[in-house]
Amino acid sequence: MLLDWSAVAPPFVVALVCVLLPGGLVATLLRVRGTAAIAIAGPISVAIIGVTGVLADLVGAPFGAGAVAVCTALAAAAAFVLRRFTPLVRRATDRWARPSLALVGGLVVGSGVIGLTALAWLPSLPIDQSYDGVFHANAIASILDGGSASSFRLYAITHPSDGVEFYPAGWHSLAALSAQLTGAPVPFASIATWWAVASAVWLPGIAWLSELLVRGPRMLVLPAAAVAGSAFTIFPALLLDWGVIYPTFLAYSLLPAGVALTVAAFGATRSEAAPRIPLAWAALIVWFAGACFAHPRSLPTGLVVLAPFLVWRVARWVAPRLRDPARRRRWLTWLAAGATALVLAGVGAVVFAFRYFDVANRPISDRLNGGPALATMTPGEAVWSVLAQSTPTSTWALPASLVLAALVLSGVVLAIVRPSLRWVAVAYALVALLFCLAASSDSDIAKLATALWYKDKFRLITALPLLGVPLVALALVGLRGLIVRLTRRRLPRIARNVLAALVAGALLVLTVESPALAAMRGTLAASFDVGDEKDGRLIDRDDVALLTRLPDLVPEGELVVGNPWNGSVLTWSVGRREALFPHLVGMWDPDRLLVAAGLSQAAENPIVCDALERLGVGYAYYSEGLLWDGDPQAQAFPGVDAAHGDPRVMELVAREGDAELYRITACG
Incomplete structure (x- = not known):
């Protein structure tokens, strides 16, 4: 449904x-x-x-x-x-x-x-x-x-x-x-x-x-x-x-x-x-x-986008002052001082980063090597993603959006030939370069250049429309001007403008009716899909059925414990009953760590019961299967896992398929 x-x-x-x-x-x-x-x-x-x-x-x-x-x-x-x-x-x-x-x-x-x-x-x-x-x-x-x-x-x-x-x-x-x-x-x-x-x-x-x-x-x-x-x-x-x-x-x-x-x-x-x-x-x-x-x-993304603009504005402000012989030497001195300060600041930042991250003992090559930081594309594929507006997703690359790509590239050309907009083209190229480095290279240079974004290609490529949209608008304005000029002697003014508007509108319709957007619908549907089996996902339909029943099964104010990797993490946002572990990982307090390690011993260890009472935990949630079919971090809850179904610790309250809710009885 x-x-x-x-x-x-x-x-x-x-x-x-x-x-x-x-x-x-x-x-x-x-x-x-x-x-x-x-x-x-x-x-x-x-x-x-x-x-x-x-x-x-x-x-x-x-x-x-x-x-x-x-x-x-x-x-x-x-x-x-x-x-x-x-x-x-x-x-x-x-x-x-x-x-x-x-x-x-x-x-x-x-x-x-x-x-x-x-x-x-x-x-x-x-x-x-x-x-x-x-x-x-x-x-x-x-x-x-x-x-x-x-x-x-x-x-x-x-x-x-x-x-x-x-x-x-x-x-x-x-x-x-x-x-x-x-x-x-x-x-x-x-x-x-x-x-x-x-x-x-x-x-x-x-x-x-x-x-x-x-x-x-x-x-x-x-x-x-x-x-x-x-x-x-x-x-x-x-x-x-x-x-x-x-x-x-x-x-x-x-x-x-x-x-x-x-x-x-x-x-x-x-x-x-x-x-x-x-x-x-x-x-x-x-x-x-x-x-x-x-x-x-x-903010670093905004600074990258604005850096060419700021350089252009400073250059435009300084240029007439350098042309004045009476003030040239003074301004050259100030420029030299400013450039020196920037170089020193850059060197200082590099030295600080090397010391802060202890690069001498853990080199850059040992960092940013997993997850979204890992290069998964060839340089050619990364460049194609930018040029063709072919978006990489968490599962696959979407089809190219060729009409949109043509408009963006046309806008880049028009921006280059207009001095006041040249910085937009430079900024677009700069963001694209950072994306290509993150997506296609695991070199130290790529890691240093993209470290502020965790070398995450998704964080970088999503900044391109910030400049791409104005470039599309620029291309359509340029196209309108071309149509008006070509039809100046053949059509009256109103007809020329209507024709230009119709062409621009048709191109926009093609951009929003592209195969790429249709494929994105399928991608998002797959991302949110809840199936009959987990297959590496966090929950399945059995979980949804039980989670939505929690308000009727768990008294208000009672917390629910479970290994968060099996879906119990969602008892709060979906089931409206607070999860003892509201994220898959965390820096948990001593009581939570005690429960994670020792829930299975609650019947014979009063210390565990004391922790459960202080935390307000009264129920436990279990479901077969873990996110990503298991992760080393999912092993941080051995006591919770071992207590599953133990009659000395808990009794069954409700079941939906493989999803089960228990009431903790070990503490009386």
């Missing part, structure tokens, strides 16, 4: 509101209008929600819609004061491009394409069974059960301690709000929030970035960018198949707005859709906060 859209619609709508309303209110009070208002609403909302989680934890208040409303009101008041009493910001808001119906239409179409691509073939209960996905699902469940939504406390669910350790909670807080306000189960809230972020953060951001970079009719650029943003299999759909690291997806969805704000802050665009420089800098600071609450690991 396929996914019931009526179960996804309520959390999707609520997630849209949570993404757009807090930030949209702040943007409106700053008199931001048009595409920019929609594009920066998402980053501001993520920042507000992230701050809410931290503050709620500090004051001991529960995280929820009420707390977010209070922080939104405070942010709105700050925006009003900033606009009313700060001259720079007040003067910065006197011109804006009007909102465009073409943009709205493009966003609706793009959202529909993303929804159909990602959700159409998912099973009726879209349970993420991936290694990372189970942690993110349980983090959402933890917040719903009154746990902390603070980015300084969330990680404690797998690293129980009184210490402070940062892990971005923006995604989990947003999904928890969607579930909290609709009562939707975590799997539905999670997939609905993913769709909402793709629709209301990624698409408006990439449309705005395209509008700032590409000089052309807004009626063409905006809808073209919005639709093209849904046509790449590389992003956002790939990050629902691989990982699945939802925070990285959220962070990458924020990147277009961050790049657009940087372009505006440096005054590098003539578009009416750009804020004036002071407001752009203020918004960029808020965007940075949102990016950190989403996932700060996205």
Whole structure:
């Protein structure tokens, strides 16, 4: 049975509101209008929600819609004061491009394409069974059960301690709000929030970035960018198949707005859709906060994309000063000093890295040799993936998207011949080079160049649409200009424009109706599939049947123990009963370690019973088969495994096929 859209619609709508309303209110009070208002609403909302989680934890208040409303009101008041009493910001808001119906239409179409691509073939209960996905699902469940939504406390669910350790909670807080306000189960809230972020953060951001970079009719650029943003299999759909690291997806969805704000802050665009420089800098600071609450690991990607832009802006600023003989020597001295400082900083960073990672005793060749860091493609295959938009997935490579590839490559050529956009082509090539190194080489150079991304080809290739979408828009604007010129003497003006629009529309239809997107639907369906047998997956249909019965079988407040690798890790996010081990691995506290090793001895060892009582564990979950058909890390629970069905320790409560729930009786 396929996914019931009526179960996804309520959390999707609520997630849209949570993404757009807090930030949209702040943007409106700053008199931001048009595409920019929609594009920066998402980053501001993520920042507000992230701050809410931290503050709620500090004051001991529960995280929820009420707390977010209070922080939104405070942010709105700050925006009003900033606009009313700060001259720079007040003067910065006197011109804006009007909102465009073409943009709205493009966003609706793009959202529909993303929804159909990602959700159409998912099973009726879209349970993420991936290694990372189970942690993110349980983090959402933890917040719903009154746990902390603070980015300084969330990680404690797998690293129980009184210490402070940062892990971005923006995604989990947003999904928890969607579930909290609709009562939707975590799997539905999670997939609905993913769709909402793709629709209301990624698409408006990439449309705005395209509008700032590409000089052309807004009626063409905006809808073209919005639709093209849904046509790449590389992003956002790939990050629902691989990982699945939802925070990285959220962070990458924020990147277009961050790049657009940087372009505006440096005054590098003539578009009416750009804020004036002071407001752009203020918004960029808020965007940075949102990016950190989403996932700060996205920032190196943003820096790689912006590095050619920053070099171009600095060169453009310095060039006229070097042409002035009176100031040339002074500026050459400053340039030499700056270059020396950069070299010294680079050398210092390398020395620090070599010492921090103890390279002398463990060479680089011994690192980044497993999992997604392992090179699995030849150089030719990696280059083909970039040129043909042939996306590697967790299982196979998708077919080439040739129309989309032709548009991107045409955009690259047009960007090269336009000085103001040359940096876009260079940045695209730079990201592509890093992907090719990660995907096709295990050399020390490849590892050093891509270490910030864990040498993970998926984290790198998903950044290409950030530049690919504006390049598609540029190609379509160029094609329109060519059609208009070729038909100038043959057709009236209206007919020329209609013909150009029809050709552009036809090409966009071909990109979203490509075999690649159809294949991605099948890939995602396979990733979320729950079969009659596990066959190396985390759960099967027997598990789903028993997990969904847990609220009726396990009293509220009782924890469930089990080897997390057999599916018991999902008792929290799917069964709504907290799992003692909410991730496949963790830095567990002494009581959990004692239970993991000694549950089978509970009948004769009162120390084990004391630990069970302190933890609140009353039930045990068992199921035949382990994720990936077993992993060395799955052997960390010998006491739990040995206690299975032992009448001295537990009694059977319910069974669905090979999935079993027991009540622990050894402790009385």
